[in-house]
Amino acid sequence: MTEECVDFLEVAKKRRSVYHFDPDKELENDLLKKIINLAVLAPSSYNMQPWRIIAVKSQEKRQEVYDRACSQQKVLDAPVLLIILGDKEGYKRKNPIWDEKIRLGKLNEDKVRKVIRRNDKSKQDPTKATAFAVRNSSLLAxxxxxxxxxxxxxxxxxxxxxAAETRKLFDLGENFEVTMMISAGYFDQNKELKSRETRFEYDDIVEEY
Ligand SMILES: Cc1cc2nc3c(=O)[nH]c(=O)nc-3n(C[C@H](O)[C@H](O)[C@H](O)COP(=O)(O)O)c2cc1C
Structure with a gap:
């Protein structure tokens, strides 16, 4: 755990919300899989991973999303559009992660039942159910x-x-929050990358106690 990941500094500095994608440059499926399979190392409540991703690749389908996404050009230009969903019911017993916890001796069936019952209760409040879905899936994003x-x-x-129209387009259940969309591909090198806007820093945003 003490190993340094020097490379992360560069990643953090280089990541930008890119406006112009090269529409002729594909994002290879193997690479997309690699990215997702590493990104899922993100933390989540009880490791429930209450998220799903829709990867929209076809131009036709992206056009349909574009019509529901304020006509944002990047939806059409980037080769892949990832729709990040948060599952408000991701903590339910059918999630196989509970079985893993029992198998590993971390919890027993009785404890699992109690935790789920507590969650069922708190998530009767729609705000809490939405927060659960959006908090977790935003970390994945x-x-x-x-x-x-x-x-x-x-x-x-x-x-x-x-969100309602997007949910309809993909026939999503009410348990899903459409948390975010992410266009993914390659910056169009013929375009100019806007300069980064100011960030508030430690002294601006941190209150110490
Ligand atoms: C939750 C979230 C929603 C955003 N929604 C949009 C959006 O709908 N359209 C858009 O052009 N940019 C959107 N952005 C991009 C932000 O404008 C961008 O991240 C911010 O200006 C900082 O720029 P940077 O990501 O290049 O550092 C969104 C960013 C976040 C985190």
Whole structure:
């Protein structure tokens, strides 16, 4: 755990929300899989991983999303659009992670039942159910963007879309929150990358006690 990942500094500095993607440069499926399979190392509540991803690759389908995503050009230009979903019911007993916890002796069936019952209760409040889904899946989204950058793949996160229409388009259940969309591909080198805007730093945002 004490090993230094020098490379991360570069990844963090280089990641940008890229506006212009090269529409002629494909994102190879093997690389996309590699990115996702590393990004899922993101932490989640009870390791429940209450998330799903829709990878929209076809131009036709991306056009349909574009119509529901404020006509954001990057949805059409980037070869892959990832739709990050948070599952409000991801903590339920059918999640195989519970079985793993029992198998490993971390929890027993009785304890699992109690934890799920507690979650069922708190998630009757829709705000809490949504927060559970969005908090967890947002961490996955960030992990995807940083991992993509590690492999030279550019991204752009978006929440400018009609969630209800998107849910309808992909026939998603009510348990899913459409957390974010991420365009992924390669920056169009013929375009100019906007300079990064100011970031608030430690003294601006941290209150010490
Ligand atoms: C949750 C979230 C939603 C965003 N939604 C949009 C969006 O709908 N459209 C857009 O052009 N940019 C969107 N952005 C990109 C931000 O504008 C961008 O991250 C910010 O200006 C900082 O720039 P940087 O990512 O290049 O450092 C979003 C970013 C985040 C984190």
């Amino acid at each position: 960030m992990s995807i963007m940083l991992t993509a950058q590690r492999f030279g793949v550019n991204t752009h996160p978006m929440i400018g879309f009609n």
